[in-house]
Amino acid sequence: GEEVAQTPKHLVRGEGQKAKLYCAPIKGHSYVFWYQQVLKNEFKFLISFQNENVFDETGMPKERFSAKCLPNSPCSLEIQATKLEDSAVYFCASSQETVINYGYTFGSGTRLTVV
Amino acid sequence: QKEVEQDPGPLSVPEGAIVSLNCTYSNSAFQYFMWYRQYSRKGPELLMYTYSSGNKEDGRFTAQVDKSSKYISLFIRDSQPSDSATYLCAMSASNTGKLIFGQGTTLQVKP
Numbered sequence: 001g002e003e004v005a006q007t008p009k010h011l012v013r014g015e016g017q018k019a020k021l022y023c024a025p026i027k028g029h030s031y032v033f034w035y036q037q038v039l040k041n042e043f044k045f046l047i048s049f050q051n052e053n054v055f056d057e058t059g060m061p062k063e064r065f066s067a068k069c070l071p072n073s074p075c076s077l078e079i080q081a082t083k084l085e086d087s088a089v090y091f092c093a094s095s096q097e098t099v100i101n102y103g104y105t106f107g108s109g110t111r112l113t114v115v
Numbered sequence: 116q117k118e119v120e121q122d123p124g125p126l127s128v129p130e131g132a133i134v135s136l137n138c139t140y141s142n143s144a145f146q147y148f149m150w151y152r153q154y155s156r157k158g159p160e161l162l163m164y165t166y167s168s169g170n171k172e173d174g175r176f177t178a179q180v181d182k183s184s185k186y187i188s189l190f191i192r193d194s195q196p197s198d199s200a201t202y203l204c205a206m207s208a209s210n211t212g213k214l215i216f217g218q219g220t221t222l223q224v225k226p
Contacts, residue, residue, distance in 0.1 A: 033212065033213075043203070045214060056211040091159070101146075101166075102166075106151075106159045106160070109157075
């Protein structure tokens with residue numbers, strides 16, 4: 001399809017529980033990016049993939065966060081043992097290789113609330 | 116100090132006004148500059164992108180980059196109520212596509 005599909009739209013987890021978010025990139029896009037938006041407008045880069053390979057993971061927290069992009073499956077972002085500070089909107093974006101530096105298409109986000 | 120600074124506003128203008136949105140940055144390695152528009156509870160939508168210094172125009176939107184001053188701008192002509200949104204500048208230094216975002220400016224265009 002022509003949109004980046006993120007599921008679920010909302011996710012509520014108790015502190016210490018696991019959270020798993022999914023992202024289906026636009027067909028034909030080989031790059032996937034994950035961003036965390038806290039406090040309404042603070043975007044933080046987490047990780048990117050080129051197909052199923054990690055491309056840039058410089059923003060990924062060392063603990064509790066992991067991500068995968070496997071062939072023929074939606075990409076996923078998993079947070080183990082969630083903390084209150086993980087409450088945020090998590091955005092996924094995808095891009096074709098030739099336009100990677102000219103912006104990409106974002107999904108509508110998954111709002112994670114940790115209580 | 117943040118790498119990219121953007122006044123969060125809010126900015127309120129009457130319909131038809133010219134809007135000027137700006138960002139400053141500190142990293143001279145930034146080469147790729149973008150403006151995104153984000154409506155409430157939606158993902159950012161790419162409006163404009165530019166490479167290095169210069170101007171780019173697309174309809175009512177004009178993007179300017181001044182690398183010597185580390186300053187970028189987005190101008191919106193003949194603003195409409197539908198332009199009411201948060202505008203985010205974003206920039207990249209590398210070929211990895213990793214973006215550094217400004218804090219976003221909330222714009223309200225009043226009919």
